[in-house]
Amino acid sequence: MMLLFPKIDRKKTKKKVHEVLNAYHSLVRIAGEKQGLKITTTYILEMSQVAYVPLKSAEKIIDRKKLAEIELTKIMNAMNQLDPYDRQLLYDKYMDYQFTTNIAIYMNYHMSESKFYRELDKAMIHFAESYESGVLLIEK
Secondary structure (H helix, E strand, O other), X not given: OOOOOOOEOHHHHHHHHHHHHHOHHHHHHHHOOOOOOEEOXXXXXXXXXXXXXXXXXXXXXXXXXXXXXXXXXXXXXXXXXXXXXXXHHHHHHHHOOOOOOHHHHHHHXXXXXXXXXHHHHHHHHHHHHHHHHOXXXXXX
């Protein structure tokens, strides 16, 4: 019988989340989004309304663009399921175009380095739970 809440390998799960979110800027470029996901003052993410214009030169490029758009939608949906604090923290770490350092982020939040990493770890696990109904969760 499968448990609803099995033991999670936090280290491996966070690694998967890092891989997904670290690809964000590449996905934005491949999808042809001008500035990535739009973000509101409450850190709700929305796709910008860029017209999808297929290139006739190669289906491979179209497929890559479409796959990038699908992945961005999955990321957006998962992010929007998080509470605003987790969403803002992950946005600042992985999606902000200023490529801020961890030090700058935790100083901006007025928190210690250790608290920042605890909060980031928690937000990453919550993201893993939200992303496609927990597909990023790695069980022990």
